[in-house]
Ligand SMILES: Nc1ncnc2c1ncn2[C@@H]1O[C@H](COP(=O)(O)OP(=O)(O)OP(=O)(O)O)[C@@H](O)[C@H]1O
């Protein structure tokens with residue numbers, strides 16, 4: 049589904065951050081990405097989503113759904129979203145003056161239009177929204193509040209998962225969605241993610257903690273360091289990182 | 304070295320316009336005092352001339368192209384269908400429609416309400432309201448020394464006189480619609496609106512200026528609001544003139560004790576727009592809400608000059624002017640808050656905020672406080688900002704295309720001003736009009 053080959057990237061006209069990342073995520077798989085602060089995890093996630101701050105200097109990213117293969121780097125950010133890629137932000141952005149309801153419906157309908165599906169009228173959309181709110185145990189009053197404004201850290205993360213539940217993506221990239229969540233919220237978020245786990249979908253989870261991986265079992269675990277993947281393994285690699293930290297892996301070079 | 308030119312002569316053609324207005328007025332039985340008034344105003348205009356950009360109040364607004372253009376007076380002609388010109392048609396209101404500077408009763412609809420008197424200026428001068436109106440027009444008001452107010456006094460043809468008796472709550476919004484169809488190219492429309500609101504009365508008024516693209520008209524309007532004790536007035540001005548039009552407007556409001564006045568100035572049209580506004584809090588405990596919203600693009604220029612005048616104690620004023628600029632558009636905001644020596648316990652607030660969608664757009668903003676006593680609470684400020692790229696990317700990452708994301712964020716930027724419009728149908732119509740700015 050997602051094939052990254054030898055990806056080199058830098059901040060536009062700035063210093064290199066990613067220095068040759070290769071990664072393949074197949075439909076039905078869950079991959080976890082771990083790694084010390086500043087190793088480039090969020091940068092990778094943002095490049096997948098098309099963030100304009102970064103420049104890819106080498107390498108490719110291919111995305112394939114419904115047997116259609118596309119060069120992801122050719123697509124605008126919104127086209128990537130419409131094609132089924134969802135990034136849950138490490139730091140969700142406040143949008144004063146735009147209510148969650150307006151935002152979610154605009155987003156949902158934009159994706160529908162792109163995919164050639166009929167838009168939902170406000171009432172039908174309301175029903176969909178109510179169902180997802182209940183699933184995530186969120187207060188319905190929240191939909192009238194401006195997007196993320198004055199939300200607690202945990203509420204923001206939950207809001208990301210709500211957006212994901214509504215857009216129903218093929219490839220979800222979760223950037224530290226577990227950070228700042230209490231145990232109950234973590235379980236709810238994990239449930240939300242697991243619900244989207246189908247043989248045709250895939251998930252790329254960035255996390256520092258093994259505790260999330262207890263709820264969402266990854267098929268593959270990667271450790272990123274200084275812009276390179278230094279080790280790839282199965283779930284036991286996450287356990288080992290939890291026990292030993294990253295020191296033993298640093299400078300290990302490509303695994 | 305050439306002498307500095309600070310004044311521009313009144314264009315030759317204007318004398319001809321005055322002569323025609325006087326001739327026409329005589330034919331229609333206009334009272335003698337009105338003709339005298341026209342002459343007087345024109346003489347004052349001649350003596351002062353029009354300002355160049357050397358004049359402090361006109362520093363950023365060059366009106367040479369306006370003075371170089373040739374204008375004609377409105378001709379009364381059979382009016383075609385006008386509905387299509389009214390984008391924000393509102394149900395359940397009283398509408399007085401003016402087409403190319405002439406009152407069009409056949410398109411207007413008005414259901415009489417007791418205690419409410421609405422007459423076109425022409426009729427008002429002839430019938431029983433003549434004396435009250437004469438007195439109102441004879442009063443001197445701040446802004447009388449403005450060249451465009453003089454020009455209006457000399458040439459005004461159409462207009463409305465609205466009077467609300469004391470204690471009366473007017474149920475329907477009164478909407479004055481000034482339409483320019485483009486059928487009379489270069490028409491100069493000089494409406495005069497006079498509103499008298501009795502003590503304890505309540506009324507909602509809207510004044511819209513709407514032009515069809517291609518109508519290179521010049522609207523020069525003056526609106527005077529006289530608000531009695533404890534009265535409540537909600538006045539909205541909507542300027543959606545044709546892209547090639549000129550628009551000058553002077554709104555003057557004077558309010559008595561404990562009255563509440565809400566003024567909304569909405570600007571989206573015209574090539575060059577100058578909006579002067581004077582709000583005098585003349586009675587103790589008066590409350591003023593002054594909101595502005597503008598969205599301009601291309602080479603549009605909008606110049607706001609506002610004065611909030613706290614003359615007596617315990618006045619409260621809240622002013623929020625917000626706008627969006629794209630392309631090479633220019634905005635001037637000059638907002639003065641005056642607190643007179645006796646105006647103790649004044650509570651004043653003023654802010655001007657601008658969102659620039661393009662690097663070539665410019666804003667010259669100058670909020671000013673002039674406080675002559677120390678027993679007041681006043682704050683003011685101005686901001687000029689760009690769209691937040693993080694927010695744009697966030698919306699894009701949810702499937703919303705960049706243009707739509709920018710439009711959504713721009714609308715959000717001015718949403719708080721729209722939110723202040725408590726008249727919901729009007730709020731919706733303004734929102735719809737604003738959507739046209741984003742090409743929808
Ligand atoms: N837009 C940017 N401008 C400048 N530097 C950047 C930018 N984005 C990332 N960087 C730098 O690139 C490096 C990697 O950052 P990134 O956010 O990808 O780290 P991370 O692995 O997600 O870290 P954390 O675990 O703290 O979230 C850091 O040194 C960071 O400062």
Ligand SMILES: [Mg+2]
Pocket residue numbers: 089090091138223224
């Ligand atoms: Mg990060």
